[in-house]
Amino acid sequence: MNKYQRIKHRVVMLIGAIVVLIFVSHVMRADTGTCGGASTTLPFTDVPSGNIFFCAIAEAYFSGLTNGTSPTTYSPSDTVSREQMAAFVSRTQDSALKRGNRRAALGQWWTPTSAGVLRSTAFAGPNTSYDIVCDGDDLWISRGTEVKRVDASDGKILQTWTAPTFLTAIIAAAGRIFVASTSGTSPGKIYVINPEAAPGPMTVFEDDIGAAPLQITFDGTNLWTANFTSTGVGSISRIDVATGIDSTFSAGLERPYDILWDGASLWVADGGNIADTGGLKRIDPANGSVLNHYTDVGSSPARLLFDGANIWVASRINGGNGLAVVRAVGGLRGTVLKLFSGGNLNGPVGMAFDGERVLVCNYDGNTVSLFKAADLTPLGTISTGLNSGPWAACSDGVNFWIIRINNNDIVRF
Amino acid sequence: MNHGRQIKHRALLLVAAAVVLTMASRWIQAETGTCGGLATTLPFTDVSTSNIFFCSIAQAYFSGLTNGTTATTYSPTQSVPREQMAAFITRTQDSALRRGSRRAAAGMWATPQHVGLVNTTNIGVGAFNCFDGTDVWVPISATGQVIRVLTSAGGLTPDIWTGATSAHNTIFAGGFIFVTGRETPGKIYKINPSSGGSTVQTVENNVGAQPVSITYDGLNLWTANNGGGPGLGSITSYNIVTGLESTFDIGFNQPAGIVFDGTHLWVVDGGDDALYRVNPANGAILETIDMDNIISDVAIPVFDGSNVWVPVSHALKVVSTSTPARLLGTLTGNGLGSNNLAAAFDGERIMVTNNSGSTVSLWKASSLTPLGNLNLGVDLFLRGVCSDGLYFWIVANNLAGPGGFIMRF
Numbered sequence: 025m026n027k028y029q030r031i032k033h034r035v036v037m038l039i040g041a042i043v044v045l046i047f048v049s050h051v052m053r054a055d056t057g058t059c060g061g062a063s064t065t066l067p068f069t070d071v072p073s074g075n076i077f078f079c080a081i082a083e084a085y086f087s088g089l090t091n092g093t094s095p096t097t098y099s100p101s102d103t104v105s106r107e108q109m110a111a112f113v114s115r116t117q118d119s120a121l122k123r124g125n126r127r128a129a130l131g132q133w134w135t136p137t138s139a140g141v142l143r144s145t146a147f148a149g150p151n152t153s154y155d156i157v158c159d160g161d162d163l164w165i166s167r168g169t170e171v172k173r174v175d176a177s178d179g180k181i182l183q184t185w186t187a188p189t190f191l192t193a194i195i196a197a198a199g200r201i202f203v204a205s206t207s208g209t210s211p212g213k214i215y216v217i218n219p220e221a222a223p224g225p226m227t228v229f230e231d232d233i234g235a236a237p238l239q240i241t242f243d244g245t246n247l248w249t250a251n252f253t254s255t256g257v258g259s260i261s262r263i264d265v266a267t268g269i270d271s272t273f274s275a276g277l278e279r280p281y282d283i284l285w286d287g288a289s290l291w292v293a294d295g296g297n298i299a300d301t302g303g304l305k306r307i308d309p310a311n312g313s314v315l316n317h318y319t320d321v322g323s324s325p326a327r328l329l330f331d332g333a334n335i336w337v338a339s340r341i342n343g344g345n346g347l348a349v350v351r352a353v354g355g356l357r358g359t360v361l362k363l364f365s366g367g368n369l370n371g372p373v374g375m376a377f378d379g380e381r382v383l384v385c386n387y388d389g390n391t392v393s394l395f396k397a398a399d400l401t402p403l404g405t406i407s408t409g410l411n412s413g414p415w416a417a418c419s420d421g422v423n424f425w426i427i428r429i430n431n432n433d434i435v436r437f
Numbered sequence: 438m439n440h441g442r443q444i445k446h447r448a449l450l451l452v453a454a455a456v457v458l459t460m461a462s463r464w465i466q467a468e469t470g471t472c473g474g475l476a477t478t479l480p481f482t483d484v485s486t487s488n489i490f491f492c493s494i495a496q497a498y499f500s501g502l503t504n505g506t507t508a509t510t511y512s513p514t515q516s517v518p519r520e521q522m523a524a525f526i527t528r529t530q531d532s533a534l535r536r537g538s539r540r541a542a543a544g545m546w547a548t549p550q551h552v553g554l555v556n557t558t559n560i561g562v563g564a565f566n567c568f569d570g571t572d573v574w575v576p577i578s579a580t581g582q583v584i585r586v587l588t589s590a591g592g593l594t595p596d597i598w599t600g601a602t603s604a605h606n607t608i609f610a611g612g613f614i615f616v617t618g619r620e621t622p623g624k625i626y627k628i629n630p631s632s633g634g635s636t637v638q639t640v641e642n643n644v645g646a647q648p649v650s651i652t653y654d655g656l657n658l659w660t661a662n663n664g665g666g667p668g669l670g671s672i673t674s675y676n677i678v679t680g681l682e683s684t685f686d687i688g689f690n691q692p693a694g695i696v697f698d699g700t701h702l703w704v705v706d707g708g709d710d711a712l713y714r715v716n717p718a719n720g721a722i723l724e725t726i727d728m729d730n731i732i733s734d735v736a737i738p739v740f741d742g743s744n745v746w747v748p749v750s751h752a753l754k755v756v757s758t759s760t761p762a763r764l765l766g767t768l769t770g771n772g773l774g775s776n777n778l779a780a781a782f783d784g785e786r787i788m789v790t791n792n793s794g795s796t797v798s799l800w801k802a803s804s805l806t807p808l809g810n811l812n813l814g815v816d817l818f819l820r821g822v823c824s825d826g827l828y829f830w831i832v833a834n835n836l837a838g839p840g841g842f843i844m845r846f
Contacts, residue, residue, distance in 0.1 A: 099519055100519050119803075179630075
């Protein structure tokens with residue numbers, strides 16, 4: 025090869041290298057396509073704009089549902105393993121819940137970090153608050169022989185309704201407010217409030233259900249109460265809201281503390297006469313019989329909460345200091361998914377769910393614990409104030425509202 | 438073949454054809470199974486009723502999460518490539534957000550296409566508003582008033598608070614309404630919404646100069662303080678329990694907006710043309726994302742659960758809050774103008790006010806795609822915007838005309 029040929033050869037090699045570089049840079053660059061009429065650029069070099077899934081991949085990337093297989097690749101033709109599938113679907117669920125929550129529209133991305141930021145609505149009289157419910161607009165609190173209606177927007181007390189006997193559980197159902205009432209071993213009662221009416225004495229809706237109804241639920245037709253009784257022979261009562269016909273069932277039940285309808289099944293937290301006989305019981309709503317008895321949910325379960333998939337079972341009585349999460353639906357119904365004990369839990373009682381988070385009141389610890397319902401991870405435990413006695417809670421979809429018995433108030437969380 | 442054999446042969450062929458046709462019709466027929474106690478028919482011939490996922494596939498089809506691999510096949514045993522998975526999960530997310538929205542329950546599928554369809558209420562010359570879960574609160578800078586607007590009726594409550602000099606921006610936190618006073622030094626006013634209209638309480642009068650934006654981290658209010666000029670800006674934290682305040686100016690030039698994402702603060706700095714990730718524990722800058730054309734006066738960002746949206750001049754910047762942060766896109770057009778001021782999120786859509794163009798622009802948060810824009814009039818000088826989950830509420834000011842009002846979009 026003479027000098028001229030060498031120069032020619034080098035020039036050819038140089039041009040070739042430039043062509044290769046241009047080609048590679050073209051292939052490796054981020055791709056830009058059009059989605060919804062707008063120019064869209066992805067960092068992935070293996071998703072050409074001609075890919076029919078270009079915009080779907082863009083949306084998944086922008087929403088944080090995927091980060092790709094590397095900073096510059098998505099590997100669109102790779103198959104998805106079941107472990108990757110779990111990540112995809114759980115991120116999708118999280119994103120939908122997080123963005124779809126009303127707190128997102130309000131820009132409320134914070135969580136209170138101290139008792140001092142919890143604004144209080146104080147009550148006069150004895151500190152006898154027992155239960156709290158949100159009707160979609162206002163809050164209703166049963167306390168002693170009265171029910172308070174509170175504006176969930178500004179915390180202002182709007183109305184006071186009264187009854188002659190001690191009020192316990194309260195529920196918003198069928199356009200009305202129903203309140204259970206107990207008077208020693210006498211039959212329990214249910215009072216009803218028409219929210220449109222002027223406040224005053226409540227109307228008796230039912231006066232001969234089982235003694236000592238502590239909690240109440242609704243299955244779309246019937247109210248159901250968990251009747252504790254002090255004798256250890258408890259019961260549950262069913263009251264048809266349309267006809268007022270009631271039935272009380274006691275077979276297989278000892279000390280029902282709570283009752284819950286999950287949309288398909290009726291559940292009872294039975295504290296039992298001794299710790300070993302208590303448990304979570306699934307009830308046949310047709311006849312009140314016990315269909316299943318789950319004993320591995322912690323000692324003497326007392327409060328229940330449903331989050332759309334699982335039941336959260338709190339145990340404070342009989343030395344119980346735990347929290348169990350039990351699958352409520354599907355083939356794994358009754359399976360204990362997680363058993364929390366100790367830690368920041370200290371006397372767990374009332375609970376509430378806001379569509380994303382579960383709040384547990386720690387009565388003895390004067391705190392509330394937050395959990396992410398989707399993966400059962402703790403989100404923190406926050407003080408509600410020294411000796412405040414957080415007892416029950418509800419959610420209005422934006423805020424949790426907590427009864428602090430010892431402070432004789434409710435607070436917005 | 439004699440005649441008898443021919444007839445026999447034809448008969449056999451006919452029977453065979455009938456058998457084949459019967460089998461074929463059985464194979465290609467749509468399958469009907471039972472889901473939730475109801476007969477359910479799928480167009481897919483390859484999903485048998487005995488498939489344990491029959492009802493899941495039916496739900497995915499009926500919800501529009503999948504259309505199958507052809508009009509009559511679902512290919513249930515095929516593996517899913519990652520590109521198809523992206524389609525599955527984004528459709529799932531979109532469907533959940535769309536159906537889970539309050540607008541779905543209210544049957545509000547329409548977006549106003551004409552300004553005449555946007556309800557307006559006169560309130561005075563307002564600034565940057567907020568929603569408390571029931572009502573909207575609007576600060577009126579010139580008069581020092583804070584107005585409460587009923588979202589259900591669009592009308593005003595009789596409750597009007599006074600004494601909020603230079604009232605500029607609002608937030609609902611800890612059960613109270615807090616309002617920034619855009620003065621030097623800056624102020625923070627407090628309103629107890631259950632007390633009825635009265636004079637606001639001044640809870641802090643030593644905030645950094647010219648607080649233009651406010652957010653909350655669960656304990657502290659944080660203000661972005663414009664400072665009134667380059668290099669004079671800062672951010673201030675105000676503990677709503679103890680009343681202690683701290684002002685941080687290291688690294689800040691001229692903050693124009695601030696938002697909390699549940700973990701970090703994000704500060705829009707118009708002087709530095711940057712978005713800062715800030716540690717709420719000490720006000721220190723953790724990360725800098727370069728931007729351009731940030732309006733130095735006011736630029737109110739919003740967080741959508743994944744990303745921070747920052748209005749800038751002639752564009753809208755979208756930044757992922759992952760670590761490290763990534764600029765996902767610079768959006769243009771769709772009604773954006775030279776003076777985009779504030780952004781709001783309703784769970785599904787982002788709205789941005791274009792101050793000088795009197796236009797609002799809508800964006801789909803999950804895909805960053807434009808959903809359209811609407812010009813609300815002439816010289817309306819749009820400012821704040823917030824969402825109640827059902828409507829967007831926009832503050833507009835026509836100084837040469839009827840004055841200020843709030844618009845329900």
